[in-house]
Amino acid sequence: MKYIELKIHTSHQGVEMVSELLMRNGISSVSVDDPADLEDILDKKNEYGWDYIDDDVKGRPDREPMVRAYLEDSDEGRRKLQSLKEKIMNLKSLELEGHFGWDVDFGRLYAEAEVVDDVDWKDRWKENFHPMKICDSIVVRPTWEEYEASPGEKVIMIDPGMAFGTGSHETTRLCMQLLEKYAIKEDRSAGLLDIGCGSGILSIGGAYLGFDRVLGIEIDSDAVDVARENAALNGVKDIVVIRQGDLTEGVDFAADILVANLMADLVIRLAADCAAQLKPGGLFISSGILLEKRDEVEKAIREAGFTVVEVAKEGEWCAIAARRAGE
Numbered sequence: 001m002k003y004i005e006l007k008i009h010t011s012h013q014g015v016e017m018v019s020e021l022l023m024r025n026g027i028s029s030v031s032v033d034d035p036a037d038l039e040d041i042l043d044k045k046n047e048y049g050w051d052y053i054d055d056d057v058k059g060r061p062d063r064e065p066m067v068r069a070y071l072e073d074s075d076e077g078r079r080k081l082q083s084l085k086e087k088i089m090n091l092k093s094l095e096l097e098g099h100f101g102w103d104v105d106f107g108r109l110y111a112e113a114e115v116v117d118d119v120d121w122k123d124r125w126k127e128n129f130h131p132m133k134i135c136d137s138i139v140v141r142p143t144w145e146e147y148e149a150s151p152g153e154k155v156i157m158i159d160p161g162m163a164f165g166t167g168s169h170e171t172t173r174l175c176m177q178l179l180e181k182y183a184i185k186e187d188r189s190a191g192l193l194d195i196g197c198g199s200g201i202l203s204i205g206g207a208y209l210g211f212d213r214v215l216g217i218e219i220d221s222d223a224v225d226v227a228r229e230n231a232a233l234n235g236v237k238d239i240v241v242i243r244q245g246d247l248t249e250g251v252d253f254a255a256d257i258l259v260a261n262l263m264a265d266l267v268i269r270l271a272a273d274c275a276a277q278l279k280p281g282g283l284f285i286s287s288g289i290l291l292e293k294r295d296e297v298e299k300a301i302r303e304a305g306f307t308v309v310e311v312a313k314e315g316e317w318c319a320i321a322a323r324r325a326g327e
Contacts, residue, residue: 002073004081005116008088010065011107012036016290016316017100018067018109021087023263026080031068065107073115085111131155134173135180138205143233154208157233158199159226171287174312174319175261176205178285182257182321183209190256191215193277195247195270200227200240202259207236214240215253248273259285264293267320271304281326283309287319294318 010018015034022030069084071077092109094100131141133153141147143159179192179202190213192206197216206214214236218224224244231240245251247270258274260267267286274284284306289297291313297320298308306322313319 002115002117004071004073004077004113006069006071006081006084006111006113008067008069009108009110009112010067011105012065013104014106014109015065015067017091017106018088020263020290021091022067022069022084024265025084025087027069027071027084032065033063033068034065035063036065081113085113135177135205137180138176138208140201156201156204156208156230158201158230159233170314170317171261171289171319172201174314174317175202175259175285175287178310178312178319178321179205179257179259180209182283182285183211191254193217193251193253193255193258195258195260195274196262196266197227197242198223198261200230200242202261203227203240203242204231204234204236206257206259207231207234207239211257212239215251215255216240216242217245217247217251218242219244219246248277251277253277254279255282257283257285259287261287263288264290264297267297268300271300271306275304275306275324278324280324282324284322284324285319286322287317289318289320291316291318294320 008018012034015032019030019032071081088109088111092106095104095106095109100106131139131145131147133139137152138154138156139147139149140156140158143157147155149155183206190211192203192211192214194200194203194206194214194216197203197218200216203214203216216227218227221244224242227242228237231237231242247266255278258278260270260274262270267289271284274286278284284301286297286301294311298311301308301320301322305325307325308320308322310321311318312321
């Protein structure tokens, strides 16, 4: 089967804006190559990072940041490609007009596309996916690599397949760190609801952290299959149930903690629905939120009846922990 590979050449400032634009237009999984991320890891600016990095990746520190996405090679895929190219051009026009401020530089914002065989790209990202510690007690490792756990570490084996979620993105790490923190503080013999579970990392992590019941909801059928396989691979299929669904629609689950690693606009839209899925006094952990959207998201969360208890940040992203009012 053939696919269209869309490559968008940008800057470090532009990576997050381009990624968000793609997600707003139905591209739920993107690949980012940003040398600034590697520099942060090598400088140990982040608490959690890769255990090792290939020398050939280290050897290209001056390369231009790039965001990749893949579309089906079909009439619909080509129409979406044209629409995305137009939106990228419009983003560049807005930047030049000073819409984001005069000190912003999103780089070239040059979009190019080519048709590739799925065998050419499905496994390409594996070259840079290595074992990674994403919170104090949990390490994520790909199924094709070995890792010897240190005392106290729990290892999640992941084969993301076509699903979003390797643990490498800041938003996933932020969610897991907050989930670990509050799972320790609270009664874990309880229920965890994971909205938009992707490859199942947070759901499986919840089981590892001691939750008795975990429900992961995912709209993409391929991702549902991947998440179920990963739950079985990690020996938690009796605890973790993965169900296909559209966010909170039709979900009947009384959760003690609800985690939603989505994006700012979706968190705003879902805040009230998430409150309805939580027990009184339950905790809502949301992420996928750019710092510039933080105030807007916090306002929506408070209006839905929550009290914000913590905001965690990494890079240009944040995650918000908020508590539903008790009865």
